[in-house]
Amino acid sequence: MFILKFLFFFLLVTSFAWGQKIIFIVNSSNTVSRISHDQLQDFYFKRNRTWPNGLPIRFFDRTDGTEVRKLFLDNILKKTSRQVDQFWIGQKLYTGDSAPTKISTNSLMINLVGRFPGGIGYLSEETVLPDGVKVIEVTEL
Amino acid sequence: MSETQFEATQSITRRLKAVMVAIAIFFVLGAVGIFLSSFGNFSGIQNIYSVNIVASQVSQAIEGLETSRQTIADMEGAKNLKDIQFAFNESQKLVKEAVTNAIRACDDSSKAKVLLEKGLEAILLYEESANELFFEKNKDLSGQMIVMNQYDMDSKEYLLKAQIALRHTTDDIFERLYANRYWPLVVGFTLSAIFFLFVVTFGFSISNKIFHSINNLTYAALKVSQGDLTYQAPVIESDELGQLTDSFNRMISSIHSGRIELNSTIERIKRLQRITARFSEAVTADHVMEISLAEGLEAVNADSGVFAILNKDRDLIEIQRYVGIPHEALKKWRSFPLDKVTPLSDVIRYHRPLYFENLNEFIERYPHLNSEAQGEHFLAVAFLPLIVGSECIGALSINFNHSQKFNQSDREFLVALSNQCAQALHRSQLYDETREAVAARDEFLSIASHELKTPLTPLKLQLQLLSRQIKKGEKEISHEKLLGIMQNFDKQLGRLSKLIEDLLDVSRITSGKLNLNLEKFNLSDMINDVLTQYEHQLKKAVIKVIFISESNIIGFFDRMRLEQVLVNLLTNALKYAPGKPISVIVEKQKNIALITVKDQGPGIAQENQERIFKRFERVKNSENIGGLGLGLYISSQIIQAHNGQIRIESELGKGSSFIIEIPLTLGSKST
Numbered sequence: 094m095f096i097l098k099f100l101f102f103f104l105l106v107t108s109f110a111w112g113q114k115i116i117f118i119v120n121s122s123n124t125v126s127r128i129s130h131d132q133l134q135d136f137y138f139k140r141n142r143t144w145p146n147g148l149p150i151r152f153f154d155r156t157d158g159t160e161v162r163k164l165f166l167d168n169i170l171k172k173t174s175r176q177v178d179q180f181w182i183g184q185k186l187y188t189g190d191s192a193p194t195k196i197s198t199n200s201l202m203i204n205l206v207g208r209f210p211g212g213i214g215y216l217s218e219e220t221v222l223p224d225g226v227k228v229i230e231v232t233e234l
Numbered sequence: 235m236s237e238t239q240f241e242a243t244q245s246i247t248r249r250l251k252a253v254m255v256a257i258a259i260f261f262v263l264g265a266v267g268i269f270l271s272s273f274g275n276f277s278g279i280q281n282i283y284s285v286n287i288v289a290s291q292v293s294q295a296i297e298g299l300e301t302s303r304q305t306i307a308d309m310e311g312a313k314n315l316k317d318i319q320f321a322f323n324e325s326q327k328l329v330k331e332a333v334t335n336a337i338r339a340c341d342d343s344s345k346a347k348v349l350l351e352k353g354l355e356a357i358l359l360y361e362e363s364a365n366e367l368f369f370e371k372n373k374d375l376s377g378q379m380i381v382m383n384q385y386d387m388d389s390k391e392y393l394l395k396a397q398i399a400l401r402h403t404t405d406d407i408f409e410r411l412y413a414n415r416y417w418p419l420v421v422g423f424t425l426s427a428i429f430f431l432f433v434v435t436f437g438f439s440i441s442n443k444i445f446h447s448i449n450n451l452t453y454a455a456l457k458v459s460q461g462d463l464t465y466q467a468p469v470i471e472s473d474e475l476g477q478l479t480d481s482f483n484r485m486i487s488s489i490h491s492g493r494i495e496l497n498s499t500i501e502r503i504k505r506l507q508r509i510t511a512r513f514s515e516a517v518t519a520d521h522v523m524e525i526s527l528a529e530g531l532e533a534v535n536a537d538s539g540v541f542a543i544l545n546k547d548r549d550l551i552e553i554q555r556y557v558g559i560p561h562e563a564l565k566k567w568r569s570f571p572l573d574k575v576t577p578l579s580d581v582i583r584y585h586r587p588l589y590f591e592n593l594n595e596f597i598e599r600y601p602h603l604n605s606e607a608q609g610e611h612f613l614a615v616a617f618l619p620l621i622v623g624s625e626c627i628g629a630l631s632i633n634f635n636h637s638q639k640f641n642q643s644d645r646e647f648l649v650a651l652s653n654q655c656a657q658a659l660h661r662s663q664l665y666d667e668t669r670e671a672v673a674a675r676d677e678f679l680s681i682a683s684h685e686l687k688t689p690l691t692p693l694k695l696q697l698q699l700l701s702r703q704i705k706k707g708e709k710e711i712s713h714e715k716l717l718g719i720m721q722n723f724d725k726q727l728g729r730l731s732k733l734i735e736d737l738l739d740v741s742r743i744t745s746g747k748l749n750l751n752l753e754k755f756n757l758s759d760m761i762n763d764v765l766t767q768y769e770h771q772l773k774k775a776v777i778k779v780i781f782i783s784e785s786n787i788i789g790f791f792d793r794m795r796l797e798q799v800l801v802n803l804l805t806n807a808l809k810y811a812p813g814k815p816i817s818v819i820v821e822k823q824k825n826i827a828l829i830t831v832k833d834q835g836p837g838i839a840q841e842n843q844e845r846i847f848k849r850f851e852r853v854k855n856s857e858n859i860g861g862l863g864l865g866l867y868i869s870s871q872i873i874q875a876h877n878g879q880i881r882i883e884s885e886l887g888k889g890s891s892f893i894i895e896i897p898l899t900l901g902s903k904s905t
Binding site (some may be wrong): 151185187188189190191194196201204205208209 | 387392393
């Protein structure tokens with residue numbers, strides 16, 4: 094209980110400290126601890142479809158209109174929502190790839206990342222994480 | 235002309251056959267080439283068909299998945315969950331069937347197959363997660379829905395990717411088909427071009443050669459038709475036309491040589507005709523030989539020639555005429571016996587010509603004449619017999635200062651020439667004999683007329699005297715005078731009768747009508763009778779006869795004829811050796827009677843001894859002695875009719891012995 098309270102507190106403090114921020118979570122069974130922006134882009138656009146340990150990547154996106162999605166688009170993808178939609182329309186036609194599933198809530202995101210071993214998704218940082226997922230460190234390079 | 239070797243590989247027909255085989259091979263190659271070049275396209279079209287099947291299956295599967303999604307979407311407001319589950323499962327069944335069919339229809343190695351297999355896995359996961367949803371309805375519905383969605387999305391993604399891969403495959407095939415659309419055309423056109431080039435090149439080459447060969451042959455034929463037999467058409471190829479040209483050339487060469495030979499034969503025939511014509515003018519043997527040598531040597535282009543004639547006794551060969559050989563060279567060979575081994579004697583003996591084409595052949599045949607041959611003036615020589623009827627009268631040698639081949643026509647010409655020479659020589663000999671005979675006849679006529687006139691003149695004188703006396707009226711002519719006149723008449727008439735009898739005998743002998751009346755008597759008695767009969771006349775001529783005889787020489791003889799012979803011999807002795815003794819000796823040797831009448835007259839020279847037994851022949855210095863010159867001729871004929879012989883042994887100034895050998899019976903011959 095203590096540990097939970099501590100963690101909650103820790104999360105609360107950190108969100109406060111950086112304002113609205115984005116964190117990336119992966120399934121806790123995932124051994125990868127660090128990921129770069131470029132890798133994230135590759136994962137999102139399905140240019141790379143497996144983790145280094147061979148697990149299939151299952152990227153979960155957030156529904157449009159949320160602050161965290163905007164952060165994701167601006168900071169990671171560096172594209173507008175419209176550009177991303179256009180990309181996926183094209184991809185569907187030419188490669189058959191469809192856009193990652195868009196999740197409306199943090200909890201659902203955590204739920205799904207916890208259910209898929211290769212899952213990866215992002216949250217606003219104030220969210221409290223259960224055991225099934227873990228944060229993955231994102232580096233610029 | 236040398237033999238031309240022909241190769242079977244050059245044969246036109248063989249080459250044409252090769253061209254035809256090549257055409258057939260080209261056709262087969264063309265067909266195979268076009269088929270191979272279209273093969274990719276055929277398989278491409280087939281692939282499109284199978285890809286289309288797969289694509290339609292994939293589309294069906296995608297449709298099915300959409301239906302399933304719709305079914306799930308209806309689930310939230312639905313009352314009966316089982317119906318939805320049933321509908322979902324049904325559509326999923328269709329989806330799985332379609333995907334399975336598609337996988338089965340795919341190539342093993344194709345990208346689509348891998349994608350479809352992954353799609354099938356995702357569909358199964360989708361179904362699994364849906365079933366979880368149906369059975370655990372209340373638990374985290376939205377999460378489960380999203381998970382399901384996630385698998386649905388995966389499935390669709392794989393199927394879409396497979397669809398795109400299939401489209402790419404189809405595109406590739408189409409692209410390839412499009413890119414290869416001209417290949418069969420190119421292959422066909424290329425092969426046609428090669429084939430055309432081959433046919434044109436080969437055909438042109440063959441036709442060109444054929445054209446040239448025929449052209450050459452035509453030109454040669456034209457040349458030949460214009461009379462040029464020396465032209466030889468060039469042989470271009472050793473094919474059938476080459477062979478034909480070669481044969482044509484040979485034929486023309488053969489005609490050419492034939493014509494040359496014909497011309498030379500004609501020339502020789504003309505020459506023979508000329509020789510014949512000139513022979514008709516030639517009457518003496520010398521003239522004949524001169525013409526023969528002059529014309530004959532020129533005709534065969536010879537350098538020298540020799541005429542050798544056999545003498546009358548046929549035992550000596552005499553060189554009678556020669557041309558082109560120095561006098562000294564023939565000195566030794568003027569006359570030589572027939573039995574000496576020389577080519578001339580061989581030719582005369584065997585009646586066969588001899589030809590020596592060079593000196594070696596001659597020396598090989600007559601090694602003992604080597605030294606003579608080396609000094610001779612010839613290298614090649616032909617020895618030709620001069621044959622008349624079945625007799626050889628001599629030989630002709632035609633000599634060449636160079637080696638000479640005697641071909642058939644040369645030999646025939648030389649034999650013809652020698653035959654003509656022989657005939658002409660024979661004619662000239664006959665001419666000589668005839669001339670001699672005519673001279674003898676003329677002499678005989680003068681003698682006969684003189685001889686017949688001789689007894690007539692005194693007869694006529696006596697008759698005239700007698701008739702004058704009768705006219706004068708002399709009544710008494712003395713008996714003795716009359717007897718004398720009568721005796722004289724008788725003597726002269728006897729002489730005339732003897733002359734006429736002799737002439738009749740000659741006529742009988744000539745016509746073969748001398749018949750013997752054989753009777754058996756003693757020869758010694760008969761001779762004794764004759765001597766007794768002529769005793770008076772012999773005494774008158776003061777001739778003493780010594781008669782020696784064996785007593786008993788009995789045989790079968792014609793008494794009258796033998797008496798005639800004996801009288802003739804005695805008369806001759808009376809005429810030529812009056813006043814000198816005569817001895818008559820009769821003896822018997824085995825079955826032959828030997829009668830020798832020996833006088834001591836002037837004798838007869840050796841050269842006349844044979845002649846006096848011939849018709850109308852008399853000893854030259856006998857002009858003042860009467861006679862026809864028939865006595866000894868008739869005697870010898872009578873003795874020959876008795877199968878005997880008469881001969882003379884005499885020397886000038888030492889008298890003559892006439893020896894008669896006569897068999898005792900007619901059947902056996904005297905030796």
